[in-house]
Amino acid sequence: MRKDPNIDPSHRAxxxxxxxxxxxxxxxxxxxxLLKQLETVEEDINTRKKVYSVLMECSQNLCLHADGRERTxxxxxxxxxxxxNNKNGEYKISTGNFISxxxxxxxxxLLDEINDNNTADGLKKLYNKKLTNNTxxxxxxxxxxxxxxxxxxxxxxxxxxxxxxxxxxxxKLKVRIxxxxxx
Amino acid sequence: MTHLILESTxxxxxxxxxxxxxxxxxxxxxxxEYALDFYKPVFDWLDEYMERPKLKTTLxxxxxxxxxSSAKCILQLLERIGKIKEKGFEIEVNWxxxxxxxxxxxxxxxxxxILGLPIRLVELPEK
Numbered sequence: 001m002r003k004d005p006n007i008d009p010s011h012r013a014x015x016x017x018x019x020x021x022x023x024x025x026x027x028x029x030x031x032x033x034l035l036k037q038l039e040t041v042e043e044d045i046n047t048r049k050k051v052y053s054v055l056m057e058c059s060q061n062l063c064l065h066a067d068g069r070e071r072t073x074x075x076x077x078x079x080x081x082x083x084x085n086n087k088n089g090e091y092k093i094s095t096g097n098f099i100s101x102x103x104x105x106x107x108x109x110l111l112d113e114i115n116d117n118n119t120a121d122g123l124k125k126l127y128n129k130k131l132t133n134n135t136x137x138x139x140x141x142x143x144x145x146x147x148x149x150x151x152x153x154x155x156x157x158x159x160x161x162x163x164x165x166x167x168x169x170x171x172k173l174k175v176r177i178x179x180x181x182x183x
Numbered sequence: 184m185t186h187l188i189l190e191s192t193x194x195x196x197x198x199x200x201x202x203x204x205x206x207x208x209x210x211x212x213x214x215x216e217y218a219l220d221f222y223k224p225v226f227d228w229l230d231e232y233m234e235r236p237k238l239k240t241t242l243x244x245x246x247x248x249x250x251x252s253s254a255k256c257i258l259q260l261l262e263r264i265g266k267i268k269e270k271g272f273e274i275e276v277n278w279x280x281x282x283x284x285x286x287x288x289x290x291x292x293x294x295x296x297i298l299g300l301p302i303r304l305v306e307l308p309e310k
Contacts, residue, residue, distance in 0.1 A: 024216055028193070031214075045283050049248065053286075056250055060216050128297055131258055144251035 012041040014091075016055075016084040021076070022066060027059040034084070041086070042179075050152040050177050051091045055084060057145040058095045058173065066097040077168055091177040098168045104161055107171070114147055115156045123151045153177055187228045195221045196246060200228065205237030213249035213257070222256035229263045239273040240264065245307070246279075246287070258294065265300045276302045282309055 014037055018030065034055055038048045062080045070077055081096035099107065117126045127147045150157050158174040184202055191197035196211035215221050242264050249257060261276065268274045278291035288304055295302035 032193070045281065046285050049284065049286050052248070053250070056214060060250065060252070063216060124293075128293070131254060132297060144254060148251045148254075 012086075014038070014041050014084065014086045016082070018082045019079065021078045022059070022062050022080045022082075024060075024063050027056075027063055030059065030082070031056055044179065047091075047177065047179050051084075051093070054093050054149050054152050054175055054177060055082075057149050058082070058093060058175070061145050062095060062097050066099075075164070081172075086179070089179050091179070093175045093177070094172065096170060096172045098164070099161075099171045101163070101167060101169055104169055104171075108161070110146065111157055111159055114150050118150065118156050120151075120154075123147060127151060149175055184228075184231055187225065189225075198225060200225075200232070202232065203237075205240045206243070207241065208243045208245065209260075210243075210245040212247055213253035215250075216252060218250070218252035218256045222253075222260065226259060226263070229260070233263060233267055233270070236267050236270070236272045239275065240267050241275045241277070243277045244279060244291075247281075249290075254290075258298070261294055261298055261300055261302075265298055268300070276300060277305050278302050279305045279307050281307050 016030065016034060018026075031052070035052060038052060042048045042051070059082060062082070066078070066080055075098075077098040079098070081094065083092075083094045085092055114123070114126065117123055127144065130144050130147060146157070153175045155176060158176075160172045162170045162172075164170055186202050187198055187200035189195070189198035191211040194212060194214045196209050196213050198209055200207040213221075242261075244257075246257075264274050264276060278287075278294075280287035280291065291302050291304050294300065
């Protein structure tokens with residue numbers, strides 16, 4: 001990999017940004033690149049694993065659930081946003097995607113349930129509850145991804161819904177992972 | 184029945200389940216989006232094995248990373264090992280982790296608790 005002269009190596013900056021349509025193949029490439037970079041910039045195995053797994057769960061969720069593959073003159077509902085950076089001692093992962101308005105309420109309930117249980121113990125119980133129920137969602141994800149993201153982040157999930165029109169809203173999620181301070 | 188050998192891929196683990204020795208190993212990455220598609224044949228093989236298991240069955244889990252889709256499948260895999268134990272056969276589950284990988288340790292302990300299954304946590308030697 002060529003060194004970017006604009007990056008100060010002592011800052012060990014990590015940056016990833018994507019805007020466009022998403023596919024599992026694209027997610028695979030992104031995650032592969034991220035893993036390589038994480039191994040060089042992040043010494044703590046636990047932080048590496050958290051960041052990697054949050055990006056994985058976010059990206060795979062986008063592939064599985066991002067609605068709407070139609071393009072209109074106004075927008076392409078199949079486009080997503082993904083960004084990751086590490087600054088000021090923490091990693092920030094953000095995603096954005098279109099979601100059908102008829103799915104917003106149920107999804108909000110799930111997010112609120114996760115945030116209402118936002119203690120290590122509460123999330124663990126919620127995680128285990130979903131882990132052991134014998135259903136898979138129709139999208140095959142098992143419903144666990146968001147709970148796992150919240151557990152790795154160790155704080156509430158920050159999200160917004162913005163109504164675009166009668167059909168779609170735009171959902172944004174922000175996740176923070178603080179770097180572990182090595183004593 | 185034949186052994187179950189599945190070569191690893193970037194997103195799915197190496198599976199080596201030996202029907203003669205009763206030693207089963209799962210190793211590598213488990214990150215497929217629809218993990219059940221990968222694990223279903225593994226479950227089918229195990230269901231057949233369970234009809235006439237060896238006196239002792241050993242499962243060695245050496246996963247570097249697994250996503251939430253896989254987490255459910257791993258639970259179901261461990262449940263089957265638990266059923267072998269319930270039938271009165273001996274089982275051993277070894278859950279390997281890299282040094283300092285707190286998440287992997289916690290995951291192994293969690294499965295042990297929620298399934299009531301004895302799981303040995305084993306630290307992998309540093310490379």
